Amino acid sequence: MPPKYRSNPTPWPNPAYYFLRFVQFFVSIGIMGILSYFIYYLVKNRISVPPEFIILYVAAVLSLFTVVTTTVAKCCGALNAKFALGFDGIVLICVSVAFALLTRAMHGLVFSSCTDGHWGAEGGNGVFVCRLYKAVWACALTSVLTFIGSGILDIVVIRRVGSHKYTQANPKSMQQTKTYAPNYSQDTSYGSGGLPSHG
Template identity: 30%
Template sequence: MARDKVKPTHYPFVPFHLLRSAQLVSALIVASIMLYFLWHLTHDHYHLPWTFILLLAVSLLTILSLSTTIVLHCCCGLNPRLNVCLNGCLLVLWSVGFALLSWWSSGTLSHVCNKSNWEDETGIMVCRIYKALFAFTLLGFVSTFAAALLDVFVFRRATTRGKYNQMQNIDEKTAFDAPNSVPGLDPLPYETQKPFSSQPAHTLGATGYTVPEEQFNYDTGYQGTHETRGL
């Protein structure tokens, strides 16, 4: 049975999969931390911060986008136009989420995770989780930004390869199609390019058949009739 053919990809192998792996790892860790925080906040009847909701949404969307595009990449080839749109939208969400997280947890990030600042082991664990959240949110933002740049580069290269240059301009085409010239023999006059003489030839009847004059110049060896040779 013949195997299905997959359209060749324009993406370089190592950068493409390396950036996608960084996106996937950061999205999984951010989503796990957000689910942990949101569960505890809901259990204790606290208000859910918009920053956490946004980070959870963008991490889940990133996982969904990576899962969809890897299936397309393996089955029918990934279109750079589609991937640049997806990564562009994810980049906007990662940028907003990272900016909100940096502003919202700036005080926590500037402190050392010890008992003098967080009182007990639970506080120290929460401090470390916040710093891990910040680090992997930054990784998600940077990896998505780099992936979007790679998509733009691949899209422009694929578009450039599809362009066709003009083979000849109008002047050259006019000179090429001129009836008084033969390609390869210019600039010789047209009359000198003719393979046969243009002088009038003898005409037999009205049929249009012409006899070249050169045939009358040949020596046929004919010396007359047998009576003439006997004399």
């Protein structure tokens, strides 16, 4: 019966990794969905799209690309922590800039009440727009926080790998452990038909 070999341990803490990527995925989808709604009606009414929307939309696309790319690489066992840190760092910078610009553009409206008195007459869609503004702001904030968490996680994994705690479990499992050497002490002459003699 062939011996059983244990699989290589992974330096990635899977629950934390997948939780962060799960949140980042749906937050990115949420930002893109809300901004698509805003951009559609702005273009329809021939109103210029605020640059804050464009920057945040691009950041959400980069976030989604990073989440999908790194998750696929991890599932294939090919995710390098330094590679992930590079992507997470770039996305964190983009999302942070977009979040800061969005917060400045909203001028304190984030903490205002979504009431008819602030956002239009009763029966209008002002309250709905207010809630969408707050939702996209909350999604942007969540994206910033989760990518900070991903960056910290990447650094932890880099240190774990650097400490040599995660080496190959069975380095000789795929190597030949016994070398075959022919035995020439037996008589294999042509007189015996090329077969070893048993006399």
